[in-house]
Amino acid sequence: MTExxxxxxxxxxxxxxxxxxxxxxxGGAEMxxxxxxxxxxxxxxxKKPFCDGSHNDSGFSSANQHDASGADREIVxxxxxxxxxxxxxxxxxxxxxxxxxxxxxDPKRKPWCKPEEAGADQLEAIVEVCPSGALxxxxxxxxxxxxxxxxxxxIQKDGPYWVTKADIDAQIPGIGGTKDxxxxxxxxxxxxxxxxxxxxxxxxxxxxx
Numbered sequence: 001m002t003e004x005x006x007x008x009x010x011x012x013x014x015x016x017x018x019x020x021x022x023x024x025x026x027g028g029a030e031m032x033x034x035x036x037x038x039x040x041x042x043x044x045x046x047k048k049p050f051c052d053g054s055h056n057d058s059g060f061s062s063a064n065q066h067d068a069s070g071a072d073r074e075i076v077x078x079x080x081x082x083x084x085x086x087x088x089x090x091x092x093x094x095x096x097x098x099x100x101x102x103x104x105x106d107p108k109r110k111p112w113c114k115p116e117e118a119g120a121d122q123l124e125a126i127v128e129v130c131p132s133g134a135l136x137x138x139x140x141x142x143x144x145x146x147x148x149x150x151x152x153x154x155i156q157k158d159g160p161y162w163v164t165k166a167d168i169d170a171q172i173p174g175i176g177g178t179k180d181x182x183x184x185x186x187x188x189x190x191x192x193x194x195x196x197x198x199x200x201x202x203x204x205x206x207x208x209x
Contacts (some may be wrong), residue, residue: 005152005166007184010193012062014038014051015184017166022151025049026158026207030151039153039161043188043209049155060188068191069198072174076138080117082123083138086113089174089192091134092160092183093201100126131162132183132196136176147180158206160186160196170194 008016016038023031042060045052054060072090072108075191077084097105103127104118115123122140127137128146131154136143142151148162154162160183173182173195182195187209189199199205 003080003180007163007166007168009062009170010038012060013055015041015161015186015194017153020166021153023049024151024154026155033151036089039186041184041186041188041194043186043205048207049161049186058188062193064191064193066191069202074136074176077111077113077115079123081139082115082120084113084115084123084127084153085136085138085143085176086174087134087174089197090132090177090195091198092132092156092196093198093205094131094156094159094162094183096129096131097126097135100129131181133178133181145178145180147178155186156183160184160199168194 003019005020006018010016014146018036020033023033027030033100036167039049040051042055042058044054068089070091074085074087074090101118101122105116106112124137124146127135128148133145135142152164152166157164162183164181170178172179173192184194185196187200187205189205190197
């Protein structure tokens with residue numbers, strides 16, 4: 001029986017991923033998946049996504065050094081038959097929702113989310129591909145994250161690790177979050193470690209940093 005994927009955090013060090021079903025690089029290419037992998041989360045490794053010990057030289061701390069970006073609260077955008085719940089604390093700015101429907105999700109507009117501009121099936125599909133769990137679909141008082149089938153770890157270009165269906169010994173990232181899918185910081189800048197809080201986007205972090 002295949003063991004379930006697990007993510008462990010080394011204090012002031014890397015993420016240890018065990019039993020991953022797959023590892024996908026920023027460009028979408030499949031990478032070699034080992035039974036145990038040490039992934040960089042200080043943002044300084046010269047062997048990204050793998051740890052090369054740079055956390056020791058950079059003085060990386062796994063403790064949060066500042067407040068997290070974004071309020072830890074759920075905002076519900078009413079729609080019929082589906083409403084969308086959103087937590088800005090959890091959002092990693094992957095913008096999958098915008099890519100799939102700018103009519104329903106437009107960050108340059110207030111309110112930025114208008115569920116009535118997309119069909120029910122499309123909204124559920126958007127929630128499914130949201131990597132962080134920041135979006136939930138609410139249909140007739142039943143809500144779900146709609147978990148997509150994908151490799152255990154996907155690396156977002158210039159962004160966090162997208163993790164799906166891997167156990168982690170940490171609190172959920174915020175209100176309404178889920179441990180079935182979440183995003184983990186790999187830039188070292190998050191105020192919500194081990195999770196991403198969008199700081200890579202706010203501070204223009206890049207893979208070649």
